[in-house]
Amino acid sequence: MTITEKILARGAGLAEVKSGQLIEVQIDMALGNDITAPLAIDIVRSAGIKSVFDREKVALVPDHFVPNKDIKAATQVKILRDFAKEFGIVNYFELGEMGVEHALLPEKGLVLPGDIVIGADSHTCTYGALGAFATGVGSTDLAAAMITGKVWLKVPESMKFIFYGNRSPFVCGKDLILYTIGQIGVDGALYRAMEFTGEAIDNLPMADRFTMANMAIEAGGKNGIIAPDKATEAYVRGRSQRKHRFYASDKDATYVETIEYDVSKIEPQVAFPHLPSNTRGISVVGDVSIDQAVIGSCTNGRLEDLEIAAHVLRGRKVAPHVRLIVIPATPWIYRQAMHQGLFDIFLEAGGIISPPTCGPCLGGHMGILAKGERAIATTNRNFVGRMGHPESEVYLANPAVTAASAVLGRIGGPEELGIIPKD
Amino acid sequence: MKLTGKVWKFGDNIDTDVIIPARHLTTFDPKELARHCMEDADPSFAQKVKTGDIIVAGRNFGCGSSREHAPIALKGCGLSCVVARSFARIFFRNAFNMGLLIFECPEVVDAAEEGDTLEIDVASGKISIAGKGLSFAAQPIPPFMQELLRDGGLIPHIMKKVKTA
Ligand code: SF4
Numbered sequence: 001m002t003i004t005e006k007i008l009a010r011g012a013g014l015a016e017v018k019s020g021q022l023i024e025v026q027i028d029m030a031l032g033n034d035i036t037a038p039l040a041i042d043i044v045r046s047a048g049i050k051s052v053f054d055r056e057k058v059a060l061v062p063d064h065f066v067p068n069k070d071i072k073a074a075t076q077v078k079i080l081r082d083f084a085k086e087f088g089i090v091n092y093f094e095l096g097e098m099g100v101e102h103a104l105l106p107e108k109g110l111v112l113p114g115d116i117v118i119g120a121d122s123h124t125c126t127y128g129a130l131g132a133f134a135t136g137v138g139s140t141d142l143a144a145a146m147i148t149g150k151v152w153l154k155v156p157e158s159m160k161f162i163f164y165g166n167r168s169p170f171v172c173g174k175d176l177i178l179y180t181i182g183q184i185g186v187d188g189a190l191y192r193a194m195e196f197t198g199e200a201i202d203n204l205p206m207a208d209r210f211t212m213a214n215m216a217i218e219a220g221g222k223n224g225i226i227a228p229d230k231a232t233e234a235y236v237r238g239r240s241q242r243k244h245r246f247y248a249s250d251k252d253a254t255y256v257e258t259i260e261y262d263v264s265k266i267e268p269q270v271a272f273p274h275l276p277s278n279t280r281g282i283s284v285v286g287d288v289s290i291d292q293a294v295i296g297s298c299t300n301g302r303l304e305d306l307e308i309a310a311h312v313l314r315g316r317k318v319a320p321h322v323r324l325i326v327i328p329a330t331p332w333i334y335r336q337a338m339h340q341g342l343f344d345i346f347l348e349a350g351g352i353i354s355p356p357t358c359g360p361c362l363g364g365h366m367g368i369l370a371k372g373e374r375a376i377a378t379t380n381r382n383f384v385g386r387m388g389h390p391e392s393e394v395y396l397a398n399p400a401v402t403a404a405s406a407v408l409g410r411i412g413g414p415e416e417l418g419i420i421p422k423d
Numbered sequence: 424m425k426l427t428g429k430v431w432k433f434g435d436n437i438d439t440d441v442i443i444p445a446r447h448l449t450t451f452d453p454k455e456l457a458r459h460c461m462e463d464a465d466p467s468f469a470q471k472v473k474t475g476d477i478i479v480a481g482r483n484f485g486c487g488s489s490r491e492h493a494p495i496a497l498k499g500c501g502l503s504c505v506v507a508r509s510f511a512r513i514f515f516r517n518a519f520n521m522g523l524l525i526f527e528c529p530e531v532v533d534a535a536e537e538g539d540t541l542e543i544d545v546a547s548g549k550i551s552i553a554g555k556g557l558s559f560a561a562q563p564i565p566p567f568m569q570e571l572l573r574d575g576g577l578i579p580h581i582m583k584k585v586k587t588a
Binding site: 022035036038039042043047064065070072073075076119120121122124136137138139140141143144147148152186187190191217220222275362363364381383384385386390 | 436438440441444445446448449450451463464482483486487488489490491492509511512513516517520521565567576577578581582584585
């Protein structure tokens with residue numbers, strides 16, 4: 001069996017599962033946010049249910065339109081707050097503790113290797129980086145899971161990606177996943193598990209692994225997954241009292257497809273509007289001027305992402321017409337970045353620092369684009385109107401390229417500024 | 424059950440930000456969501472569409488976010504069904520959970536034009552294009568999904584089980 005199949009078999013209480021099989025699994029965590037949970041809560045209440053299956057296994061994170069951007073957003077968040085209070089939900093995160101959900105849950109040790117996690121948010125697949133099975137569902141599924149602690153799933157076929165060779169300077173997890181999506185397309189892994197393997201993954205820091213698993217959905221995948229190892233062990237240590245379970249794929253596991261990439265041939269990638277699969281290497285981007293640069297989100301709002309952006313921005317100024325917005329994904333990251341002096345670097349460069357929020361990533365608030373404007377962002381989607389006006393444009397890139405572009409005023413890599421990678 | 428409706432055609436990868444842009448997600452009221460359905464692709468869509476109409480689209484319909492507001496907005500406009508070459512997986516789940524009928528049928532996507540009238544036999548998955556003498560067999564709905572539809576969606580389905588447990 002593959003790692004995905006093994007985790008699902010455990011959740012279903014079966015010795016073995018096969019792709020295509022319809023199973024019911026016990027979940028370890030169910031997640032909702034300020035967009036999707038109100039609907040789920042409405043369903044739970046209308047069904048006359050008075051308690052959730054397990055008060056510790058439901059996480060409610062109001063992160064999308066928070067700090068409440070308007071009266072409607074405030075009303076949505078209040079639905080979460082009231083429900084959490086009434087139903088005794090342990091993992092409700094109020095402003096001040098709240099961060100972008102997919103950065104927050106692993107940081108708090110609420111999702112662990114071997115877990116089965118469903119979330120009413122498509123980027124729930126992020127936790128696959130820990131060697132968990134995690135997938136996005138809708139609000140009705142979330143409601144059902146909050147009531148029963150179970151979810152129906154079809155065991156996905158697995159696709160194996162083998163990344164070998166050494167990464168070039170400034171190439172990170174974001175580039176590997178953008179490159180992959182560029183190769184297979186936005187439905188290249190439709191309904192499937194994407195298993196990332198190979199020496200280049202073994203050498204990849206956890207932050208980058210989260211970025212890769214995060215964007216599995218951008219290729220249509222049901223989940224992205226990386227077998228846990230020493231780096232995973234080091235990451236989860238001390239974060240939870242709960243026991244974690246390491247799984248690995250068998251040598252004779254079945255894959256519908258196996259694809260190999262030589263990462264030494266991959267340069268930093270930029271996804272052009274309006275699909276994440278519209279990727280080009282940084283060397284062939286051409287002259288694309290930008291109005292805004294956004295560093296943040298569940299894809300690249302972690303401390304390591306801010307560190308690399310600060311490395312590029314240190315002692316430099318953003319181009320006069322460019323607005324740079326930096327969004328640390330969680331309060332811990334925010335404070336850590338502040339202590340490390342990263343905020344000084346961003347502020348001296350002419351950027352601003354937003355409180356933790358999804359903000360402009362989905363065109364919610366904190367940096368919306370006008371008609372005809374262009375942004376480069378470390379986020380994960382560049383669909384039509386994603387960051388604002390339907391005639392605005394979003395280009396996706398890694399934090400180093402995004403920071404360098406803010407300085408250049410057009411899309412370009414750190415090497416154009418003569419920057420060498422740190423350590 | 425038989426459905427008859429006029430076709431609205433869309434291309435590949437119609438994402439949930441097109442179906443219902445995130446700026447309108449501060450509510451889950453079907454009427455309000457319906458007003459903004461598809462507005463970034465066609466600003467007047469919500470006014471033009473009539474009850475019973477059918478969307479015919481290309482590959483990967485509903486890709487992107489997990490927002491159930493997307494099937495709610497489509498249902499809210501009165502659309503009876505979406506026929507596509509393929510669906511993104513979360514949208515596929517949500518549609519069944521919400522009781523929005525969907526069919527995968529590449530042949531219909533190739534043959535149907537905007538303004539055509541489709542006749543759909545829900546049980547068998549047979550889809551005909553009126554006046555063109557063409558009919559096709561869509562992917563049948565998996566048995567478990569049929570059970571969901573029979574029970575009236577996921578919640579009634581699990582409530583039935585909760586009660587009998
Ligand atoms: S940061 Fe963006 S992609 Fe991530 S959860 Fe928030 S809105 Fe979704």
